[in-house]
Amino acid sequence: MKLQLALDLVNIPEAKEVVNEVQEHVDIVEIGTPVVINEGLRAVKEIKEAFPSLQVLADLKIMDAGAYEVMKASEAGADIITVLGATDDATIKGAVEEAKKQGTQILVDMINVKDLEQRAYEVDALGVDYICVHTGYDLQAAGENPFEQLQAIKRVVKNAKTAVAGGIKLDTLPEVIQSQPDLVIVGGGITGQEDKKAVATQMQRLIKQETFA
Ligand SMILES: O=C(CO)[C@H](O)[C@H](O)COP(=O)(O)O
Numbered sequence: 536m537k538l539q540l541a542l543d544l545v546n547i548p549e550a551k552e553v554v555n556e557v558q559e560h561v562d563i564v565e566i567g568t569p570v571v572i573n574e575g576l577r578a579v580k581e582i583k584e585a586f587p588s589l590q591v592l593a594d595l596k597i598m599d600a601g602a603y604e605v606m607k608a609s610e611a612g613a614d615i616i617t618v619l620g621a622t623d624d625a626t627i628k629g630a631v632e633e634a635k636k637q638g639t640q641i642l643v644d645m646i647n648v649k650d651l652e653q654r655a656y657e658v659d660a661l662g663v664d665y666i667c668v669h670t671g672y673d674l675q676a677a678g679e680n681p682f683e684q685l686q687a688i689k690r691v692v693k694n695a696k697t698a699v700a701g702g703i704k705l706d707t708l709p710e711v712i713q714s715q716p717d718l719v720i721v722g723g724g725i726t727g728q729e730d731k732k733a734v735a736t737q738m739q740r741l742i743k744q745e746t747f748a
Contacts, residue, residue, distance in 0.1 A: 536712070536742045539592060540735070541700065541722030543567030547578050553726055554586055560735035563590040563615065565720065571595060576611035583612030590614040596644060598622045601630030609637035620645040620658050620666070631662045640664035642698060645688070646671050655688040659695050665718060666692050670701030680707070685714045705734055712745045 540561040542550045547570075554564055564586065566578045571593065583591045593613035597604045601618055608616045618630045620643045627643065634641045642665035648654045655666050668684035681701040688697055696717035703711055704724040711719055719742065728734045 536716065536745060537562040537718045538735075538739055538742055539563035539565055539698075539700075539718055539720040540725055541565040541567050541594070541720050542726065543569050543722050544726070545570060547574055547581050550578065550582060551585055553731060554582060554589070556732050557725060557735040558586055558589060560732070560739040561589070563592050563718070565592040565594050565722075566613075567722065568594045568596055576608060576613075579608060579611040579613050583614075592617065592642065594644075596646075597626065597630060599626055601626040601628070602633040605630045605633040605639065605641070606637065609634065609639045613639060615640045615642050615664070617642045617644050617667075618663075619643070620648045620654055624657070624661060627658060627661050627663065634664075642667055643695075644669050644700075645684070651684055652687050652691050656691045659692045663695050665698045666695045667698035667700055667718070667720070669699075669720075675702040682707075682710060682714070685711070685716055689714060689716075705737055708738055708741055712741060715745075 538561050570578050579593045591613055592615040593608040594617045597618040605616050630641050641663045643658050643663045644667050646669040668681040670679045670681040681699050685699045698718035699716045700720035703721050725731050725735050
């Protein structure tokens with residue numbers, strides 16, 4: 536089980552500062568969609584150059600032109616690129632083929648997918664690397680979380696790794712871990728804390744305990 540730090544509400548210098556603080560305690564750094572909108576793929580490039588030992592995920596949430604956008608993100612240094620599960624199979628297939636050429640990976644974000652188990656089953660057959668359940672900020676504000684959705688995709692996904700994102704905090708991490716995702720994605724649960732390093736350290740400890748139990 537791996538831990539991904541999601542950076543959404545920062546510029547590039549602030550992103551570097553946060554990663555610098557927690558780098559020993561996370562496996563993957565996500566350049567969030569708002570950061571890509573504000574700073575472009577330069578943010579991916581600069582973080583990868585500054586922290587070459589960490590994997591970098593570009594949260595592009597691709598909906599069309601899968602191959603082209605995966606090519607551009609891969610060239611910028613991304614190791615993993617996100618595509619939306621709500622899009623059509625052709626876009627996901629194009630993304631997967633291009634990622635294979637580039638030596639990168641595809642994470643499919645299932646945000647707002649209605650028939651979750653059916654779509655997860657279909658997406659799993661397209662050769663993607665990760666399938667991620669995700670409660671976005673707007674539904675988190677309405678009190679929703681992705682925990683039951685994680686259990687639902689675990690029932691049908693046989694090939695891809697499973698991931699979970701959306702408002703995970705130190706106190707809810709044990710519940711998430713119980714469902715055994717391969718990847719736990721945490722944004723505000725780390726970046727919104729006074730002592731980010733201490734929280735990331737505790738999260739890593741919980742994840743490692745479970746991984747090696
Ligand atoms: O992709 C995202 C928002 O669309 C976030 O990166 C993801 O939800 C994780 O952040 P948080 O833990 O703060 O919810």
